[in-house]
Amino acid sequence: MNAQKIPVFTPNSTTDDTQGKTNLLGMSKRELAAFFEQLGEKAFRATQVMKWIYQFGVTDFYQMTNLSKKLQEKLANAACVVPPVVKFKQFSEDGTRKWVFEVAGGSLVETVLIPAEDGKQFGRKTLCISSQVGCALDCSFCSTGKQGFERDLSASEIIGQLWVANQSYMEDVPVNERQNHVTNVVMMGMGEPLLNYEPVVASMSLMLDDNAFGLSKRRVTLSTSGIVPKMYDLAKDIDVALAISLHAPNDKLRDELVPINKKYPLAELIQAAKHYVYDENPRHKKHVTIEYVMLAGVNDTDTHAHELVALLQDLPSKINLIPFNPFPHAPYARSSNNRIHAFAAILNQAGFVCTIRQTRGDDIDAACGQLVGQVADRTRRSAKWQESVAKRQNAQL
Template identity: 85%
Template sequence: MTVKIPVIHTPDTPNTDQKSNLLGMSKDELSQFFVNMGEKAFRATQVMKWIYQFGVTDFFEMTNLSKALQAKLDKVACVVPPAVKFKQFSEDGTRKWVFEVAGGSLVETVLIPAEDGKQFGRKTLCVSSQVGCALDCSFCSTGKQGFERDLTASEIIGQLWVANQSYMQGVAPTERENRVTNVVMMGMGEPLLNYEPVVASMSLMLDDHAFGLSKRRVTLSTSGIVPKMYDLAKDIDVALAISLHAPNDELRNELVPINKKYPLAELIRAAKAYVYDENPRHKKHVTIEYVMLHGVNDSDKHAHELVALLADLPSKINLIPFNPFPHAPYGRSSNNRIHAFSNILNQAGFVCTVRQTRGDDIDAACGQLVGQVADRTRRAKKWQESIQKRQDQKA
């Protein structure tokens, strides 16, 4: 049975107007914060562990800090994640949160556990980086809601903090363990268009004093902001996924409009540079995300084009059955068609997986639940009206 939990109000939420929110600060920023307070810089690592590894927000519970420092911090600082507006837990273990961020905007986060359902098995969190999205990919629910603003580092990392906290209820602080094992920057928004806060957040995900995730377990997914892909290779070592969805420019221009600015030749060149960069970290491959749209991009011809496009790019391919949303102009490819498409890729030597749909009972596809709660830009309403108009004209 799906569990639906209504609006949650955190009691005694601190007034942050005059306080510094420590959530989202890097180790260097937090060290400087303590130095400015007249304290030793090493306090930063102590507090980071309390915040990220134990999920503690009350300075008076940070027992290795002096009482004087606890009181001082309580006056000038706080640890405040984005507010949970709504959450749903699916019967298959998927969890979804809608967060209200500054200004009243809504974003969402989805946690998908491994199919084995083990308590300490893989749990992948899909994190949002923006309120809405400016790219307006034709098959994406989030794009139909328009773009409002970028998220701050605290609003991004706060999504991971809340997800971990959901497994820590009733557990003593020092006995708590982070349960999220993988993070993908693949929620609402285009991460590379909110570059600095996203990189800062991923750095905290990797930091041993914060979440301590493996660099291969943190993935950034981009629709193809080519210049920033080159920057990313220099600035942080994380896995890269590309939302491709089409094997030729003509079709991708329709499905992913940013392709008109950064066509496939440039995108593939940047992806190769990411794999073969001069940095000794040397990435192994990129993941190609390909949503399967019935009669649009799922033919054998498209599969062979994809094989040719990716011939010289070390990559694995993730086929994604389309998750329909209201008034979507596309349908989901049949299982037989998806398997036929996959077989062509496998026979060409690619590692190709088909993503299992999860959380259908809680609208776990990115942007679906927020789209039901609010449409602040009216893009979705206008788009739905245009769909209805076309249908009326055909009648």
């Protein structure tokens, strides 16, 4: 069965359809309470409206039946609930879903939902959310980074991705029977979340809020390439799971694969990760997840595995090996299955919990490292990448 592309009608106007009204999507409970007080209403209205927006997917204030007619009219005149515009969506034959959103300014970002293999209606569904238009970093193995960077996403554009994914399961369900279907969120889409700190933390707070999505703190994961100062801030500001895009066990190789390592080398990164696990907050995180993409002949030898064991020996962590997902003109190849399993065996023998990620959604370019939108690149990285590709092609002629 081929992947299904489903066109979605969108207005010809800009993606910002608020028409001067206040968009309530992405506002915290405190911000909503302040908004209602400005309208001359009680602050508790914030809780009521949050439940309607996030738990029932309602955007029409006249359907919010526990609000008075007068308040419904007041909200209809002053406010709106507007998620990012869906330009199109694709469903993979393995159940993966991908949405392409147009955000303010006309750029495109992508979001992917991966259901558990059991296929149960209310089984685990993990949503991979983008935090930036493009990516400010330039990891050499990631196609997202090759398109360059335009801007950070707002809180409404971030949380709106989760709202749309949940809404896709609610469209034909009566309002009073609706419930959230997305069970897990990973901030692993386009962009580096810790470089867009405040909107990302605000969005994750809504994910955890019982009046909004009510997700468990262990089911919301932020993935970082290693923005060390913000890792310390994160430990103070919110309690979510942490994943680190490591991909190399030594500084020389990581400088090549993940250039931010030149600014925040491994010693600093590992120390920040230890602090996140053993911070002063009594909530104490149990471990961090180490993400390690497997690149044939680059970072996948037995020597690399033993280096990784030594690097992580004092850090409570589990390791997720990710088969490389090729993109056009990528300078790398995926490690063989035998090599990946041999690498994993060394880590397991050293006492680490090591898993091998199953590639999902690659038939719709929704696999890890394949998310590419449409970016007005402020960095000229996309043009430089195309120039380097052309040079390599000419050299082969």
